[in-house]
Amino acid sequence: MSVFTVYFCGTSATQFDNNHANYWNGELIATLAANTQDREFAHWIIVDGPGSGNLQADTLTVESQDHPYAGTAFGKGWETNVRHALNMIKGKFEWQREKLTEARYQALKAAGIPIRDVTVKGSFWARVYDYGDSKVTPQQLQQQIVNQFRAGGKIPTQVNLVGWSRGGISCHMLANAMLNDPALRHIPVNILAVDPVPGPLNFQPERVQLGSNVREYVGFYARDERTKGFACVIPKTAAQTRIGIYPLPGRHATLVGNAAINGDSGPKIVPEPGLIVRHLAETCLQRWGVTLDKQLGLDADAIKRAHQAMHERDDIYANMRNYSYITLPGGIPVTESQNNERAVSHGDTWAAFSSLAGRPFNPAVGLSAPVAPVQGMYRELLAPAAGG
Numbered sequence: 001m002s003v004f005t006v007y008f009c010g011t012s013a014t015q016f017d018n019n020h021a022n023y024w025n026g027e028l029i030a031t032l033a034a035n036t037q038d039r040e041f042a043h044w045i046i047v048d049g050p051g052s053g054n055l056q057a058d059t060l061t062v063e064s065q066d067h068p069y070a071g072t073a074f075g076k077g078w079e080t081n082v083r084h085a086l087n088m089i090k091g092k093f094e095w096q097r098e099k100l101t102e103a104r105y106q107a108l109k110a111a112g113i114p115i116r117d118v119t120v121k122g123s124f125w126a127r128v129y130d131y132g133d134s135k136v137t138p139q140q141l142q143q144q145i146v147n148q149f150r151a152g153g154k155i156p157t158q159v160n161l162v163g164w165s166r167g168g169i170s171c172h173m174l175a176n177a178m179l180n181d182p183a184l185r186h187i188p189v190n191i192l193a194v195d196p197v198p199g200p201l202n203f204q205p206e207r208v209q210l211g212s213n214v215r216e217y218v219g220f221y222a223r224d225e226r227t228k229g230f231a232c233v234i235p236k237t238a239a240q241t242r243i244g245i246y247p248l249p250g251r252h253a254t255l256v257g258n259a260a261i262n263g264d265s266g267p268k269i270v271p272e273p274g275l276i277v278r279h280l281a282e283t284c285l286q287r288w289g290v291t292l293d294k295q296l297g298l299d300a301d302a303i304k305r306a307h308q309a310m311h312e313r314d315d316i317y318a319n320m321r322n323y324s325y326i327t328l329p330g331g332i333p334v335t336e337s338q339n340n341e342r343a344v345s346h347g348d349t350w351a352a353f354s355s356l357a358g359r360p361f362n363p364a365v366g367l368s369a370p371v372a373p374v375q376g377m378y379r380e381l382l383a384p385a386a387g388g
Contacts, residue, residue: 003290006085008047008085008163012051015046023274027164027256027257028164028256029164030046035292038291039149041088043149048081051076059142060080061087064080065077078169078173082177085170089155090184158188159178159187161191162285163194164255166197168193168197169202169207171193171196172196179211190216190284193220194219205348208233208236208348209237210241214241217243218284220246221247221248221353223342224250225252225321226324226336226337230252230336234345243360244380245361257274264325269316276298280381303373310371311372317371321337338352338353362380
């Protein structure tokens with residue numbers, strides 16, 4: 001079996017956030033990717049989030065542009081990310097960086113590599129600098145890695161998608177793009193989404209619904225987020241999809257390792273939600289065929305203690321509802337709610353957070369699950385899934 005895993009970073013987040021100061025033990029998606037032991041490009045990739053600065057532009061398989069404001073506000077650029085991931089699943093590229101960038105040129109010069117001088121064209125007011133051509137492009141190297149190390153041919157036999165925030169929604173988009181692709185629609189897909197949030201005006205079907213190619217869906221949701229425009233998505237799924245949704249106290253970033261009492265920045269006070277999500281994410285990925293290093297390996301007692309600590313600090317988490325990632329002049333938070341709970345989208349239907357329970361969710365308690373520890377927590381995730 002050939003397994004390929006795509007890690008989608010959230011809005012403004014990058015592959016380097018495993019060392020970000022706001023996350024005491026590393027932001028989850030970047031950390032999972034950094035700890036993946038299989039061969040990059042052949043078995044896994046990580047894709048920076050929209051609005052993150054286009055740091056991967058030279059290595060993508062499609063030409064991309066930076067959208068610093070529209071990327072952050074509306075997710076512009078994530079279609080390019082999805083198309084790149086689709087190409088990497090197929091082991092091909094549709095664009096390559098043939099011209100050296102200034103940074104790459106300077107690095108080669110500093111290393112003593114023989115290279116021709118820069119060509120300068122144009123007038124003083126409109127100069128164009130040509131740093132020469134790449135002898136081998138990053139995309140050609142990636143394709144060679146796929147050809148050499150992806151067992152059983154270029155097309156994998158299983159795809160795992162992991163993402164936070166708009167990265168979680170990107171997982172939905174990629175799964176649907178695969179379903180609409182004759183070469184990929186037969187591949188079973190597993191999705192692990194952490195607080196998937198599309199942002200304003202982004203609730204189109206390909207972002208809030210999933211098809212028959214998704215075998216298992218695991219979603220973790222932040223109970224206490226109230227920022228306006230941060231409504232999360234619980235996707236409508238096919239009848240045969242195994243779907244489990246799990247509420248945790250805290251805000252959007254709390255679930256991926258931010259342990260501050262405001263869910264944004266500050267000292268490590270409430271690490272338990274991030275620990276629980278990371279452990280369960282590692283467990284799912286291992287069950288789905290991914291080799292990981294530096295796993296937390298929490299046992300049942302450790303999970304119970306973490307839930308007891310969250311239960312005892314419920315007032316801290318409830319107070320997070322007064323904060324927002326969007327503020328007016330004077331620091332006034334811009335928030336929203338539905339029936340005094342977080343607003344969520346179940347497919348194209350709006351609802352209050354805890355109302356998402358019953359069928360088709362397993363466990364049926366869904367987002368109404370209590371924070372206090374109960375017997376048999378998460379056993380659905382810890383038990384092997386049919387077919388993987």
